Amino acid sequence: MEKFEPTIIAFCCHFCAYTAADLAGTMRLQYPANIRIVRIPCTGKIDVRFLLEAFEKGADGVYVAGCLEGDCHFLTGNLRAKKRVAMAKRILEDAGIGGDRLEMYNMSAAMGPRFAEVAREMTEKIRQLGPSPVKRGKTVAQSDKQALPVRSSE
Amino acid sequence: MKAGSNLEKVLTNGTFAVTGELGPPKGADVSVVERKANLLRGNVDAINVTDNQTAIVRMSSIAVGAILKQMGLEPTMQMVVRDRNRIAIQSDIFGAYALGIRNILCLSGDHQKFGNHPTAKNVFDLDSIQLIQTVKKMRDEHKVLGGDEIEGVPAMFIGAAENPFADPFEYRVIRLAKKVAAGVDFIQTQCIYDMDKFERFMQMVRERGLHQKVHILAGVTPLKSVGMARYMKDKVAGMEVPDEIINRMKSAGKEKAKEEGLNICVEQIKKLRQIEGVHGIHLMAIEWEEKVHEIVERAGLLPRPEAK
Amino acid sequence: MIIAEGKPIKEILAMIEPYDKILVVGCKGCVTVCSAGGEKEVGILSSALRLARQTQGKSLEIKEVTLERQCDTEYLEPMRPYADGYQAILSLACGAGIQFVAEKFRKHPVLPGVDTQFIGVTEEQGVWTERCQACGSCVLDRTGGICPVARCSKSLFNGPCGGSKRGKCEIDPEIDCGWQLIYDRLKELGQLEKLEIVLPIKDWTTSRDGGPRKRVREDLKI
Numbered sequence: 001m002e003k004f005e006p007t008i009i010a011f012c013c014h015f016c017a018y019t020a021a022d023l024a025g026t027m028r029l030q031y032p033a034n035i036r037i038v039r040i041p042c043t044g045k046i047d048v049r050f051l052l053e054a055f056e057k058g059a060d061g062v063y064v065a066g067c068l069e070g071d072c073h074f075l076t077g078n079l080r081a082k083k084r085v086a087m088a089k090r091i092l093e094d095a096g097i098g099g100d101r102l103e104m105y106n107m108s109a110a111m112g113p114r115f116a117e118v119a120r121e122m123t124e125k126i127r128q129l130g131p132s133p134v135k136r137g138k139t140v141a142q143s144d145k146q147a148l149p150v151r152s153s154e
Numbered sequence: 155m156k157a158g159s160n161l162e163k164v165l166t167n168g169t170f171a172v173t174g175e176l177g178p179p180k181g182a183d184v185s186v187v188e189r190k191a192n193l194l195r196g197n198v199d200a201i202n203v204t205d206n207q208t209a210i211v212r213m214s215s216i217a218v219g220a221i222l223k224q225m226g227l228e229p230t231m232q233m234v235v236r237d238r239n240r241i242a243i244q245s246d247i248f249g250a251y252a253l254g255i256r257n258i259l260c261l262s263g264d265h266q267k268f269g270n271h272p273t274a275k276n277v278f279d280l281d282s283i284q285l286i287q288t289v290k291k292m293r294d295e296h297k298v299l300g301g302d303e304i305e306g307v308p309a310m311f312i313g314a315a316e317n318p319f320a321d322p323f324e325y326r327v328i329r330l331a332k333k334v335a336a337g338v339d340f341i342q343t344q345c346i347y348d349m350d351k352f353e354r355f356m357q358m359v360r361e362r363g364l365h366q367k368v369h370i371l372a373g374v375t376p377l378k379s380v381g382m383a384r385y386m387k388d389k390v391a392g393m394e395v396p397d398e399i400i401n402r403m404k405s406a407g408k409e410k411a412k413e414e415g416l417n418i419c420v421e422q423i424k425k426l427r428q429i430e431g432v433h434g435i436h437l438m439a440i441e442w443e444e445k446v447h448e449i450v451e452r453a454g455l456l457p458r459p460e461a462k
Numbered sequence: 463m464i465i466a467e468g469k470p471i472k473e474i475l476a477m478i479e480p481y482d483k484i485l486v487v488g489c490k491g492c493v494t495v496c497s498a499g500g501e502k503e504v505g506i507l508s509s510a511l512r513l514a515r516q517t518q519g520k521s522l523e524i525k526e527v528t529l530e531r532q533c534d535t536e537y538l539e540p541m542r543p544y545a546d547g548y549q550a551i552l553s554l555a556c557g558a559g560i561q562f563v564a565e566k567f568r569k570h571p572v573l574p575g576v577d578t579q580f581i582g583v584t585e586e587q588g589v590w591t592e593r594c595q596a597c598g599s600c601v602l603d604r605t606g607g608i609c610p611v612a613r614c615s616k617s618l619f620n621g622p623c624g625g626s627k628r629g630k631c632e633i634d635p636e637i638d639c640g641w642q643l644i645y646d647r648l649k650e651l652g653q654l655e656k657l658e659i660v661l662p663i664k665d666w667t668t669s670r671d672g673g674p675r676k677r678v679r680e681d682l683k684i
Binding site: 262263265279282284288316321332336 | 615616617618619620621622623624625626627628629632633634639642645654657658660662663664666
């Protein structure tokens with residue numbers, strides 16, 4: 001049987017997490033290719049809508065990585081992100097996706113190894129959880145030959 | 155005489171009054187009422203019947219009042235404004251009077267959140283002071299609130315409660331004055347442990363001349379244990395318990411706690427009798443009704459004047 | 463403004479169970495200000511509903527719309543051209559708006575996406591508290607600008623009751639005792655004598671107790 005390879009979106013802040021990712025690369029640290037990084041200026045830019053949309057578009061897992069608490073480049077951006085991630089987790093739980101598919105991590109720009117560790121940790125966790133229920137649903141839908149959900153907006 | 159009740163007679167004659175309290179059963183078991191009432195018989199001038207106290211459903215105070223009348227005792231019907239609108243209130247006052255009840259205590263009522271039916275809708279059509287006005291209008295003007303003449307005037311002796319220690323302290327005397335202005339005849343206070351603070355309160359009362367316009371009965375509750383004393387101090391709103399009392403209860407130890415509690419109670423009553431403006435005590439021996447006789451006797455308040 | 467709270471997603475899912483094509487409509491009025499039913503909340507709710515349906519292997523088509531208000535006919539009309547394409551309308555406006563949509567769009571089941579709670583104010587970002595009960599006969603001049611109906615848990619007119627403790631209400635230490643607030647305010651204003659007057663028994667006919675209310679300005683009627 002094919003091993004399930006999760007698709008994981010990582011929203012990384014430019015000043016810490018993304019720099020840590022860069023450092024991991026420079027240090028030639030191995031981390032799973034399942035991680036797709038999205039660079040944002042600060043985790044405070046995160047909106048609950050982006051997190052939900054990532055799951056709608058097929059992500060199996062999502063995480064937000066920002067500076068260490070107290071060290072946010074924009075002072076409190078990562079604290080706001082923490083609350084929004086908490087809210088999104090509750091919504092995902094209620095929607096049947098599972099709040100544990102979304103996490104928040106904190107690290108400094110120098111923590112290349114931590115970046116790699118988080119990437120491995122999250123990949124393994126999502127692998128255990130299996131594909132997003134959305135995909136399982138799609139499989140059922142396709143077998144019934146139903147149209148895939150379409151979103152339109154005004 | 156406004157109502158001619160035994161309590162009114164005792165107070166008007168200048169005799170130091172003693173009232174007791176009876177909490178109705180959480181059901182229709184009349185024997186509970188009879189047992190408690192018989193413990194109070196001969197030891198008090200009137201018995202307060204609580205009205206769904208702490209918002210826990212109990213036998214109605216009007217029903218229990220009627221049972222006490224049948225037993226040859228005098229009830230003081232407590233009435234809260236939490237559960238009834240003005241229509242039901244006035245109707246119940248007619249009914250209570252018809253059943254022989256002559257004393258009424260007008261109260262706000264604990265919020266239903268405390269009780270066993272927290273999801274109920276609350277009423278509060280009137281507040282407790284407006285209830286006093288209502289009873290007075292019915293008694294003295296012979297009219298209901300809407301203006302209609304009454305067929306058979308319910309002449310009640312009107313009481314209310316006051317908590318001298320609730321916040322804001324400075325305002326409590328003003329609130330008492332409002333109740334007097336509304337027409338209250340007698341006041342029962344929340345139980346007193348801090349004599350000094352109560353004396354300060356009574357001084358403010360006397361400064362306004364209120365002690366000549368209303369009969370004040372000081373509330374007294376015997377302590378059973380140091381735990382009870384601490385609970386009263388920390389958990390009950392508007393209750394002041396001086397450390398001296400807590401220490402006395404603590405020093406008494408487990409075996410002597412009840413005895414010390416009774417000692418403190420008797421001492422308090424004797425002190426209260428000395429305060430100008432205090433016309434009686436309201437003894438709330440919660441779930442300890444069997445000690446009422448001993449307390450009243452040791453305080454030198456027996457025999458009670460015979461009710462005619 | 464009117465404060466509302468989004469209904470639990472599970473409850474909404476149960477409501478929209480029979481439908482697979484719905485209109486989710488928000489309002490730019492009160493519910494936007496209290497972050498319960500504005501454009502953002504429409505987006506988040508729609509996303510959550512789609513995700514939930516997808517996990518069940520069922521489709522859900524949503525048109526996300528946020529109107530200026532839902533309590534005026536003129537502002538509802540823009541929905542007219544496309545509403546027929548949807549099986550039900552899930553409105554995130556306050557109860558008044560939801561009902562007006564139901565009246566004006568008679569072919570559609572109109573469902574409430576929020577629980578309308580109270581008339582209140584923004585105490586700080588993210589925190590809204592009750593101030594007014596719309597009783598129809600305001601006494602704020604007599605109580606230092608603080609409402610005894612809304613802010614006293616027992617709506618006493620001559621409070622406080624004996625349960626007021628350190629400025630807080632007996633039912634919840636987080637709730638201010640309305641009458642302590644009134645006392646403090648009147649003291650600040652040097653108007654404590656107002657408290658010596660017994661406020662009269664209220665006429666509740668101007669409140670909801672008198673039946674559903676109506677206000678008319680003849681001079682404005684066309």
